[in-house]
Amino acid sequence: SGSMVNNTSFDLTPYYWTAWHCVVGENPSTFRFYFDYETSSCSGSWAGQGSYSFGSSLLSDSDGMDPDYALLLITDTTPSLDGVFYAGWDRSSSSPTISCGVHHPGGDPKKINFDNDTASNSGNINWGGGDTSPSGSHWRVIWDDGGTAGGSSGSPAYDDDGRVIGQLSGGSGDCISGTDYYGKLQRGWDGSSSSTRLKDWLDPNDTGVTYIDGTYNEYSP
Numbered sequence: 001s002g003s004m005v006n007n008t009s010f011d012l013t014p015y016y017w018t019a020w021h022c023v024v025g026e027n028p029s030t031f032r033f034y035f036d037y038e039t040s041s042c043s044g045s046w047a048g049q050g051s052y053s054f055g056s057s058l059l060s061d062s063d064g065m066d067p068d069y070a071l072l073l074i075t076d077t078t079p080s081l082d083g084v085f086y087a088g089w090d091r092s093s094s095s096p097t098i099s100c101g102v103h104h105p106g107g108d109p110k111k112i113n114f115d116n117d118t119a120s121n122s123g124n125i126n127w128g129g130g131d132t133s134p135s136g137s138h139w140r141v142i143w144d145d146g147g148t149a150g151g152s153s154g155s156p157a158y159d160d161d162g163r164v165i166g167q168l169s170g171g172s173g174d175c176i177s178g179t180d181y182y183g184k185l186q187r188g189w190d191g192s193s194s195s196t197r198l199k200d201w202l203d204p205n206d207t208g209v210t211y212i213d214g215t216y217n218e219y220s221p
Helices: none
Strands: 003-005 017-020 032-034 053-054 054-062 071-074 089-090 098-103 111-114 126-130 129-131 140-142 155-157 163-169 179-184
Touching: 003 163, 098 140, 098 163, 111 129, 126 163, 129 179, 155 179
Parallel strands: 089 163
Antiparallel strands: 003 017, 017 071, 032 053, 054 071, 098 111, 098 155, 126 129, 140 179, 155 163, 163 179
16 A cells, blocks of 8 residues: 655655555566545445556665655556645654544555544564564554554555655554554655655755645645
8 A cells, every 4th residue: 555645846746655565575667556446435345446557666765664665656657647646744753643544455445544643652663574663663553443454554644634644564453443553754754865765755845844735736836
C-alpha cells in the first residue's frame, strides 16, 4: 500500500510514498499502481481495478527500518492521473493527533481505520530477521476502530489536518483492532544525499516549511 504525495511546488509530480521493506530487493520499474480500488461498503470484498500506471523509479529510501520509507516516481502517466489526490504531509517532530489510516490489507479494496488520539514515540522495535528500529523512529498508533494486516505495509497515517505523518512498518496484524508503528516522515527528511533524504524531492524550492496540504490540482503556491 502507499500514497501519492504533494510537494512544495504543487506541480503534481507523481511521487508515490511507501515503505522501504516493500521495495527492497524488488524492481520498481515493474510495479503497477492502481487508483480508486474501493467498494461502496466496508464489508465489500470485490472492486473493479480499472486502469493503472505501470513502472516507477526509486528516488530516495531509508535503506533500512529507520524509518522504513521509500519515495518512488511513477514513470507511466499514460492513463491520466487526473482526479488523483496528492496528499499533504507534516514533518514536525511534535506528536500528531491521528485521524485515520488508508490501506489495502491482503490486497483487498481500500480500508480505513479511525482514531482521535495522539500518537506516541516508539521504543526500540525488533522486527525479526535481524531488522530493528531505534527508539523514536516510529509513531505508535493504537486504533479506535479498525486495524491493519499483511498488504497494509507502506500505507499512510493521517493527522487531524489530513496530512501524512508516516508510513506503516508493521504492528499487530489484526484488522479488527491493534497497535501499529508508522515510520516518521520527519525522520527521513534529512540525510547525506538526495537518495537518502526527502527534502530534495518534497521541498524542491527549499522553503523550509514543516507542512503542506494536499491537492487535486496543480497551482503556484
